[in-house]
Amino acid sequence: MTPTVSPLSSGSTDPVIDLRSAAFGYAERTIITDIDLTVHPGEVVAVLGPNGSGKSTLVKGLVGLAQHTAGEVRLFGEPLDHVHDRWRLGYVPQRHTLATSLRSTVGEVVGVGRVAHTPWWAPWRAGSAENRQLIAQSLSLxxxxxxxxxxxxxxxxxxxxxxxxARALAAQPEAILMDEPTAGVDRANQQVLGEVLTRLAAAGRTMVIVTHELEAIRPAVTRAVAIDSGRIIYDGPPDAIDTSISGHVHHHHDDDDDTAGVGAPTLTAPHPMPPVERPHA
Amino acid sequence: MPEFLAFDFMRASLLAALLVGTAAPMVGIHIVQRQMSLIGDGLGHVALAGVGIGVVTGNEPVFTALIVTVIAAVAIELIRSVGRTSGDLALAVMFYGGIALGVVLLSKAPAGTPANTSSYLFGAINTVTNTDLATFTVLAVIVVATTTLLRSRLYAIAQDEDFARSAGLPVVFVNILLSVLTAVTVVVSMRVVGLLLISALMILPNATGQTLGRSFRSSLWLAVGIGIVCSTGGVIASYYADTPSGGSIVLVLIAVFAVAQLGAWLVRVVRGRHQSSLATHPHVHWEDCGHEAVAHGDHVDYVHDGQRHAAHGDHWDEHGPDAEKHASKAPVRK
Structure with missing residues (x-):
């Protein structure tokens, strides 16, 4: 079967994500401060940074799992709290396991991506031919x-x-945010994940990928953004990032607990600002 | 016609058991999925306070129990969603406070009321009145209909709450609704199995379903089937053995669970060959890996160094170099 599961596009050319002086955090503290970032349709952005830099909080803020505390956040041209169909922004959370206390098949887990499209009063539509086809195509992709x-x-x-x-793809989002899709995965599987992401990128998918390991996904990425201490310290082509901020994003921890400020090398000494390139500014 | 069907109370008992046996596992599977297996037990404690209030004030105990447990259910879910560590203590206070209040109130029951504490704690199915039966039928239909309508949402939220939230599903509302459905199920079940044994009827059929099923869907239907067979079977057994219905139903459920576990263990022992571990196989085969892929029944074999093998969970099944030879000893795939 040829995979055709495709985003339900609104036909809009607005930036997918548009942050101006945005801040995100939790009730007690702000973790991401004063960020400007614009992601256009078709871009594949890698977001890099050491543990505790706030890159995960940025993604969580955009999908509604962390609070938007200040500044302006627009998704698809609409203010964040006006976005009605949240599934338009797909989400691949950082999880090391899918195990729950109940038995589930791969198809059932991927089917969760279709739930937002199925009205609660029509549960029989969950098993519709269209849904079954989308689940199969997502898995095949x-x-x-x-x-x-x-x-x-x-x-x-x-x-x-x-x-x-695949679960994120099944929801037919216009853009997908991924939180550490390759962390804690062995080399052979990292390579397969890299190829999957490259395949999605080649099909024109808009993606924002938070990662420690640029290497595994480099062929898919069109742009790299580095975050440290809650701020953007690099924004430009992925190939220039190593020389630009070498030493700051090279702390590999496969099983980081993502606790802000714990164990992360903090930048105390002032460092030269790299050239910030904003191809779409 | 079996002789037990000749009695009105047995027909009523069997109908009540059928309702409970259907509804309890349908709510229970979502409780198990959230790893909250003992929540039904806690709500059962609280329900006794509701029964006590009904008896003392001269109202129908089923209605007062329903009101009190639904309020407690909403409170539990709100406490849980705040996620404070003190929430655990708050639940303990609620549960023990509930059962203590119930015992004290029931001791003050006006003379001449048939209510006694143990009939609520352990069930007394043959005291079910026609009014009770009508109420239970309505409540059970509500529970079955609601869980059926919201099943994919209940599943999605328990499977990955963060993803469900990101997709815009009403997580808090659905969780509160599940808690309320649990409360309703507790009240429907209290005359059949008793407040102390209610959790068993929600959890045990699902424990067996999990052992036998291969998917969420199939294990749910197995659990409902087991719930119906065991609750009606337990009532019939209690008629012949002259034992209390609640305890009999739960013992039947445990017997079925034990048999299922034993069977599953035997199947695992008999299989568990023809495998090489993924750990010793450094390469991940998938459709773009360059090795020849061969469609083989419902799965794909990859040809690698003259061997055909197929990923099966965390290991590779060796499917042999030639298909004929393989066909005769094909391992049964899920």
């Missing part, structure tokens, strides 16, 4: 087309990450 009826807990960590990506 991530290379798991033959695993639909497999128990998710028996999949490897790398395969489970691909299930999470």
């Amino acid at each position: 991530v290379g798991l087309g033959d695993q639909q009826r497999t128990d998710v807990t028996t999949l490897s960590g790398g395969q489970q990450r691909r299930v999470l990506i």
Whole structure:
């Protein structure tokens, strides 16, 4: 079957994400401060930064899991709290496992991506031909087309990450935010994930990928943004980033607990600002 | 016609058991999925206070119990969604306060009321009146209809609350609704299995369903089937053995669970061959990896060093170099 699961496009040419002096955090503290970032349709942006830099909070703020505390945030041209169809911004959370206390098949987990499209008063539509086809196509896009009826807990960590990506795809989002899709995954599976992301990028998907490991996903990425201590310290082509901020984003921790400020090398000494390139500014 | 069907109270008992056996596992599966298996037990404690209030004030105990448990259910979910560590203590105060208040109030029951504490704690199915039965039918239909309508949302939220929130699903509302449905199920079940055994009827059929099922969907339907068979079977057994219905139903549920566990263990022992671990196989086969992929029944084999193998969970099944030989000893795939 040829995968055709595609975004339900609103036909808008507005920036997918548009942040002006935006701040995100939780009740007690602000973690991301004063960020300006614009992501246009078709871009694949890697967001890099050490543990505790706030890159995860940025993604969580955009999907409504962290609070937007200041500044202006627009998604698809609309202010964040006016965005009605939240599924338009897809989300691949940072999870190391899909295991829950109940048995689930891969197809059932991916089917969760269709729930926002299924009215609560018409549960029979969950099993509609259209939904079944979208689930199968999403799985096939991530290379798991033959695993639909497999128990998710028996999949490897790398395969489970691909299930999470398929679940996001099944919701037909206009853009997808991914939080550390390759963290804690062995080399062989990282390579497969990189190829899946490259395939999605080639199909014109808009993606924002928070990651420690640019290497595995570099072919997919059109732009890199580095965050440290809640601020953007680099924004430009992915190839120039290593020389630009070498030393600041090279702290690899596969199993980071993402606790802000704990164990992360903090930048106390002033460092030269790299050239900030904003191709779409 | 079996002789037990000749009695009105047995027909009423069986109908009540059928309602409870259907509704309890349908709510229970979502409670198990949230790892809150004991919530029904806590709400059962609170329900006794409601029964006590009804008996003392001269109102129908089923209605007062329903009101009190629904209020407690909403409070539990609000406490849980705040996520404070003190929430755990708040629940303990609520649960023990509920059962203590119930016992004290029931001791003050006006003379001549048939209510006694143990019939509520352990169930007394043959005291079910026609009014009770009508109420239980309406409540059970509400529980079954609501869980059926919202099943995919209940599943989605328990599967990954963050993702559900990001997709715009009403997480807090659905969680409160599940808590309220649990409260309703507790009240429907209290005359059949008793307030102390209610959780068993919500949880045990799902424990068995999880052992036998291969998906969320199939394990749910197995659980409902087991719930119906065990609750009506338990009532019939209690008629012949002259034992209390609640305890009999729960013992039947546990027996079925034990048999299912044993069966699943035997199946695992008999299989568990023809595998090489993924850990010893450094390469991940998928459709773009360059190795020849061969469609093989409902899955794909990859040809690698003359071997055909297929990913099966966390290991590769060796499917042999030639298909004929393989066909004769094909492992049963999920």
